[in-house]
Amino acid sequence: MSGAAVRLGRVERVSNETRFLCELRLEGAGRAEVATGVSFLDHMLEQVARYAGLDLRLEGTGDLQVDAHHTVEDAGIVVGRALAEALGDRAGITRFAHAYAPLDESLARVVVDLGRRPYLSYHVPLEGPVGALDLETLEEWWRAFSIHAGATLHVDLIRGRNRHHAAEACFKALGLALRQAVAVTGEGVPSSKGLLG
Numbered sequence: 001m002s003g004a005a006v007r008l009g010r011v012e013r014v015s016n017e018t019r020f021l022c023e024l025r026l027e028g029a030g031r032a033e034v035a036t037g038v039s040f041l042d043h044m045l046e047q048v049a050r051y052a053g054l055d056l057r058l059e060g061t062g063d064l065q066v067d068a069h070h071t072v073e074d075a076g077i078v079v080g081r082a083l084a085e086a087l088g089d090r091a092g093i094t095r096f097a098h099a100y101a102p103l104d105e106s107l108a109r110v111v112v113d114l115g116r117r118p119y120l121s122y123h124v125p126l127e128g129p130v131g132a133l134d135l136e137t138l139e140e141w142w143r144a145f146s147i148h149a150g151a152t153l154h155v156d157l158i159r160g161r162n163r164h165h166a167a168e169a170c171f172k173a174l175g176l177a178l179r180q181a182v183a184v185t186g187e188g189v190p191s192s193k194g195l196l197g
Contacts, residue, residue: 007182009085011078017070020060024082026182028055036060036075038068039194040133040164041141045079046169051101051175052182053113072137076144083149090114096150099176101169106160108169110179116150130164138167 008027013019020036032049034042036058049056058079064069087093098111108124120143126135146153155174160166 004080007086007088009082009087011081011085011195013074013078013081015074017056018060018074020058020074020078021095022078022082023055024079024086025055026086028053031055032057036071037062038071038075038133040130040167041068041075041138044167044196045075045136047168047171048175048178051172052178054178068133068137069140070132073140076141077148079126080145080148080151083145083151083182087114087182089151090116091188092186094113094181094183094185097177097180099171099180100120100158101176102164103160103165103169103172106162106165106169107158108110108155108160108173109156109158109173110170110173110177111154112174112181113152114150114181115152118147118150119152120146124155124166124170126157126166127165128163130167135163135167 003057009024011022030050030053032046034045034056036042045056045058058075060075064071093114095114098107100107122142123141142153142155155170157166157170
């Protein structure tokens with residue numbers, strides 16, 4: 001792939017529970033326009049875009065009168081699909097990456113493999129609300145994102161007391177790891193098997 005190529009993903013998803021549009025540009029400047037109706041999730045995804053150096057537009061509505069579960073999960077689906085579309089055949093990408101991110105007393109680590117083998121190992125024992133969002137629901141975003149991006153993700157909260165800080169450190173670490181993993185550093189499929197998945 002030429003270094004001048006721009007990798008874009010655009011996904012629309014409409015169900016009886018949610019309606020989403022996601023546009024993602026890997027060669028971006030860390031700009032984010034996120035409006036899901038779940039303010040804390042919006043804040044987290046803005047961190048991913050900023051630290052991954054990608055441009056993200058995500059607009060959605062969901063059945064928040066029930067709770068935030070469907071909205072959070074479906075946001076993960078469309079962001080994951082948009083990333084997969086932007087990556088295309090994934091030729092030349094670094095593929096593997098990891099990052100640590102601190103936020104005050106909290107420290108998180110995310111390890112990523114963009115090899116089209118979805119798997120989530122999630123060790124982030126967060127419960128209770130931040131604003132209107134129960135933080136245990138965030139695991140649904142991570143799982144949906146992993147599946148639809150075709151990514152293995154290991155997400156570990158190493159330490160942390162403040163729920164906001166702990167969750168945000170995880171999303172910042174994801175952004176930092178993605179910045180490395182999506183970078184084009186070679187040619188061909190990054191696998192000894194000759195294919196991904």
